[in-house]
Amino acid sequence: MPTATHLDFQAARGVPETHEWPVLHDHPVVDGGAGAGEDEVPVVDLRDADPAKVAAAMARAAEQWGAFLLLGHGVPADLVARVEERIEAMFALPASEKTRAVRGRGESCGYGSPPISGFFDKSMWSEGYTFAPANVRLDLLKLWPDAGPHYLLFCEVMEEFHKGMFALAHKLLGLFLSALGLTAADCAAAAKIADTMAASMHLNWYPKCPDPKRAVGLIAHTDSGYFTFVLQSMVPGLQLFRREPDRWVAVPAMPGAFVINVGDLFNIVTNGRFHNVFHRAVVSRESHRVSLGYFLGPPAQAVVAPLDEALTLDRPRPAYRPVVWREYMGLREKALFVGESALKMIAVAKDDAPQTPKLHETS
Numbered sequence: 001m002p003t004a005t006h007l008d009f010q011a012a013r014g015v016p017e018t019h020e021w022p023v024l025h026d027h028p029v030v031d032g033g034a035g036a037g038e039d040e041v042p043v044v045d046l047r048d049a050d051p052a053k054v055a056a057a058m059a060r061a062a063e064q065w066g067a068f069l070l071l072g073h074g075v076p077a078d079l080v081a082r083v084e085e086r087i088e089a090m091f092a093l094p095a096s097e098k099t100r101a102v103r104g105r106g107e108s109c110g111y112g113s114p115p116i117s118g119f120f121d122k123s124m125w126s127e128g129y130t131f132a133p134a135n136v137r138l139d140l141l142k143l144w145p146d147a148g149p150h151y152l153l154f155c156e157v158m159e160e161f162h163k164g165m166f167a168l169a170h171k172l173l174g175l176f177l178s179a180l181g182l183t184a185a186d187c188a189a190a191a192k193i194a195d196t197m198a199a200s201m202h203l204n205w206y207p208k209c210p211d212p213k214r215a216v217g218l219i220a221h222t223d224s225g226y227f228t229f230v231l232q233s234m235v236p237g238l239q240l241f242r243r244e245p246d247r248w249v250a251v252p253a254m255p256g257a258f259v260i261n262v263g264d265l266f267n268i269v270t271n272g273r274f275h276n277v278f279h280r281a282v283v284s285r286e287s288h289r290v291s292l293g294y295f296l297g298p299p300a301q302a303v304v305a306p307l308d309e310a311l312t313l314d315r316p317r318p319a320y321r322p323v324v325w326r327e328y329m330g331l332r333e334k335a336l337f338v339g340e341s342a343l344k345m346i347a348v349a350k351d352d353a354p355q356t357p358k359l360h361e362t363s
């Protein structure tokens with residue numbers, strides 16, 4: 001697996017060959033802001049008084065886009081501002097301190113490019129930090145072994161954020177399920193999802209880039225889990241891939257909004273109904289940018305499969321075989337190596353699908 005090339009971004013006067021991506025201009029980029037018609041990124045506002053209307057809007061967005069902007073979520077703006085402040089302060093640390101915390105091979109926590117970067121020859125124009133928010137006090141000792149005031153402030157803010165986000169994630173999961181006509185109360189498999197869902201966080205820092213057309217902040221990918229909250233600061237950069245015609249839709253920076261991305265696993269459990277959105281982050285010449293991904297996924301040993309209740313008249317058979325989550329993540333790696341889709345690797349040929357699908361279960 002190639003390793004990312006370290007570059008002093010602040011000092012760079014141009015984009016070196018190590019960071020130059022030839023595939024960036026594959027498709028046109030269009031604006032996804034208000035008034036963009038077909039290209040307008042859907043907005044869901046949880047303050048809408050009718051929960052059925054909210055669930056319907058979420059279902060539509062999840063099916064057609066695999067993404068939407070979420071407003072009225074109740075996470076206080078001042079908390080989000082403090083989270084952004086801590087992210088900025090963390091990436092502003094000297095390289096000698098950040099590299100102390102480098103995420104090693106096979107480790108899930110630490111400083112460095114996101115795991116996906118290991119599958120490409122080229123390096124991205126970004127730095128990252130991954131950790132489990134439920135374990136932040138232990139994980140962040142890697143960066144701040146003396147557990148001083150910066151460590152304490154970082155941990156306190158991230159814990160407060162995690163508390164609000166985890167509650168919000170459960171609320172959103174309930175709405176997603178009700179959009180499928182399910183409740184955790186009457187579907188054991190859905191209840192298991194809610195009981196075992198865990199969060200991980202990945203922080204991104206995208207420095208200013210002297211030649212943004214030749215570099216990429218985060219290469220195009222789908223997220224693996226159920227769904228992700230993306231906090232993009234007021235500097236936009238997130239783009240969603242849309243078909244017919246193939247294009248990249250730039251997600252507008254909307255004050256107070258989270259972007260919700262549907263991941264591979266939601267595509268699996270909904271039997272292909274929710275779209276796992278392919279997305280990327282681009283960089284800018286004028287401003288650096290920070291973003292945060294709050295990922296919701298299952299335990300590594302969970303067996304995942306389409307929910308029985310997600311089988312519909314037009315898709316009465318499971319589209320995917322059951323798979324242990326750890327195995328699926330391994331298939332994602334294999335797929336990245338060969339430029340394939342991991343979902344295709346677990347897809348059941350239409351005629352081979354069993355009549356009686358296996359129950360979704362976690363162990």
Ligand SMILES: C=C1C[C@]23C[C@@]1(O)CC[C@H]2[C@@]12CCC[C@@](C)(C(=O)O1)[C@H]2[C@@H]3C(=O)O
Nearest residue numbers: 114115116130200202221222223224225295
């Ligand atoms: C839970 C996670 C999702 C993620 C892998 C991770 O363990 C933490 C980092 C996440 C991230 C962020 C950037 C894109 C991505 C594909 C990657 O390489 O690291 C996602 C991973 C994912 O969704 O599988």
Ligand SMILES: O=C(O)CCC(=O)C(=O)O
Nearest residue numbers: 202204232238281291293
């Ligand atoms: O920076 C962004 O807007 C995208 C982040 C993202 O896709 C991720 O962390 O998985």
Ligand SMILES: [Fe+2]
Nearest residue numbers: 222223279293
């Ligand atoms: Fe992502």
